[in-house]
Amino acid sequence: MVSFDHRDPGTPEADWARCGALHRAPEVDLTGVDRVVVFAAHPDDETLGAGGTVHRLADAGADVRVVVATLGENSHPDSPTHTPERLAALRHEELAAAVHTLTSTDTAPEYLELPDGDLTEDELSEPVARHLEWLEQGEQPLVIVTWEEDGHTDHEVLARTVVAAAGAWGVRCLQYPVWFWHWGSPTRLPRGLVRVPLDDAARAAKRSALAHHVTQVQPLSDRRGDEVLLGPHVLEHFDRSVEFFVLGTPDQRTVFDRVHTASADPWAVDTSWYEQRKRDVLLACLPREHYGSVLDLGCSTGALTVELARRARSVTAVDASDVALSAARTRLERKGVPNVELVSAVLPRDWDEDWSPRELIVVSEMGYFCSPEQWRELLRRCVAALADGGHLVLCHWRHPIADWPLDGADVHREARRTPGLRGVLSHRETDFVIEVFAPVPAGDT
Incomplete structure (x- = not known):
């Protein structure tokens, strides 16, 4: 939880405007999105973080629902003129007007009316599941929610609940930062940042919608405790020609079971020259001719696993998809x-301590299917599992990875700065990169 003062100017918008990484963030493809649920922790979150995007989607014909968890009754806890009940009633009306402005429809927001400042995942789980069930009826569904590291407890609890549920349903999820733009800095940008450009109509709709949140953008009175919460120094962050989101991480098992069900060979591992050559190059990069125990993480249908088994005493091949593992079993x-032992596991969550120690650990085109936190944790697990003199091999595609927070550059950059690893070999081509690491000997730094 980040502590911040609404009255503090925070990070100036001019600093964000000069941030090159923001300008390089990839654009979100919203083509064909037909159903959207926008979750807000408080009235105004949806407008601040995603108002322009909501307008774009609604204007393109998408069916948009806005769900607000609390009515923000504690926004002015020291107000001498407005009770929490009065604030809740006002913010209820403000949100309805703002959503109407953004969507140009009479569809009312859904108010969960949960306690402001005290959200829990238990009380959110049922309504979140109910709205995702409606969302799944669309051809191209999308869920939008607050960011799980935004620095506000309600934003983060709501985001964790929604991101986990959306991942399990296999629904694309975008998280919008709100308070990060106030307390954060260009040197602390989240991984997986993407952008949605806004045209003049979307920006105008967003400004009009924000103006409806009167209790937040204007003082309640001139008395102490009724000060404006969203002053000009805050609002300028949200008057950009673009909105930024952090990609939520889909559930590996859900996604890859679907992928392997839809196609017997989704990656063309048996027919693609790229795949065949990549395996050959990876095997040629192994520093040793033979290994004892090998861990193959993200084995898919087992094409690489077969080749590793020919140079190992034993291999444990792990994948999140039971459908993929069934195909791998048939291949073996x-x-x-x-x-070869085949293991169904979502990593790093299902890591088995019995996998240690290993003389070789291979992670081929799997790292970017983790969130940044999951990938750091998986790397720590791999380092701890490496036997003395063992090797960790990473191999990843070098081009953008759609709808996942990381790409190959992110994956390998994190590995290079992971404590306990030293580089042994690096091979880069236009399409893929292979790096081999070894554990740092005890006593070395």
């Missing part, structure tokens, strides 16, 4: 490869 039986 057909090839007569007996020294």
